[in-house]
Amino acid sequence: MTATQVQLQYEVKDLSLAPLGRQRIEWASREMPVLRQIRDQFAKDKPFAGIRLVACCHVTTETANLAIALKAGGADALLIASNPLSTQDDVAACLVADYGIPVFAFKGEDNETYHRHVQIALDHKPNIIIDDGSDVVATLLQERPHQIADLIGTTEETTTGIVRLKAMFKDGVLTFPAVNVNDAETKHFFDNRYGTGQSTLDGIIRATNILLAGKTIVVAGYGWCGKGTASRARGMGANVIVTEINPVPAIEATMDGFRVMPMDEAAAIGDIFITVTGNKHVIRGEHFASMKDGAIVCNSGHFDIEIDLKALEAQAADISTVRPFTQEYKLKSGKSVIVLGEGRLINLAAAEGHPSAVMDMSFANQAKACEYLVKNQGKLEPGIHSIPVEVDQEIARLKLQAMGISIDSLTADQIEYINSWTSGT
Incomplete structure (x- = not known):
């Protein structure tokens, strides 16, 4: 890493690792059909055109596919690591070299470097923050409260981060919408378990x-x-x-x-x-x-x-x-x-994190949560919001479809029964 590389808006271990990273990102994509469909839709609709987006996540092959989908949707995206040991250096290199996404992450970075990268992320003046653990949001609230005006909202998919967001809301400092991706059924039932x-x-x-x-x-x-x-x-x-x-x-x-x-x-x-x-x-x-x-x-x-x-x-x-x-x-x-x-x-x-097939649903939720924030800009109250049930259900339906699994549908008689209180024994 050199000072010149930092000025070019990235800080990764070794750009020559990019070809291996691309192979691995494409391999992961094979197991992420739901996110692929969302990416294709984003590429058509461009829901994030003009939106500055920062993601503080584990820099893995699965996260790479999320970042690629967000950029396809028009986002001006920047990625930093949420953990000093979770970055896959070949993936970080590929995102920079092949997709033009600024990445500030390398495996083994020390705490000082990590906090410097958080500051670089905030220098991007994000409209949306995807956080793992709420460090970026917490730093913004504590050190750069003037940037709250730029925020449309944040998304969070870790239990730790949700605990911190609840504490922020209790203390009256969470003055913008935060989408609780962690508690979506298609996230915690599968990703966590x-x-x-x-x-x-x-x-x-x-x-x-x-x-x-x-x-x-x-x-x-x-x-x-x-x-x-x-x-x-x-x-x-x-x-x-x-x-x-x-x-x-x-x-x-x-x-x-x-x-x-x-x-x-x-x-x-x-x-x-x-x-x-x-x-x-x-x-x-x-x-x-x-x-x-x-x-x-x-x-x-x-x-x-x-x-x-x-x-x-x-x-x-x-x-x-x-x-x-x-x-x-x-x-x-x-x-x-x-x-x-x-x-x-x-x-x-010591390993590669969650299998791609399960992260397919988690990152589909992240992508749709970001779209939800943009579509509802100015309409959502400050505080923590759940993923809409219909979005959760749609992600599950797409996953089943990709797995070649069909399920039953309610008959008209069944729909009438469950919406009636007059029928009994």
């Missing part, structure tokens, strides 16, 4: 090459991501323990056949620990102290704060990298704890 479930285990296996069968895996959190992770781990032959703070999902995990207990108890039993809560310090110093020698710890929540690594460092006599994305903390007690992916998203740090 099947996507996170499969890709998390993929990341663990790539980082360690260990056999999961027979291992005791502790899954912290039983939301949709936790459900998918626990289910897939059991499918690989693991004995799964779930920890929770909410009594309702705790009952659900129990009835799904998992052992449920506090982390204080699970810490001494588990071989592998996976956090998917969206909260901070779910695994703390006292938990590390009671873990088995060689216990493996990783995170699949959005930010790297679910595991208290500072507390682990305080207990460590030595820290060494034993495999790519795999660090061994040798504790003063004589035991060791293995941390994967520096506590960041293991499915993107």
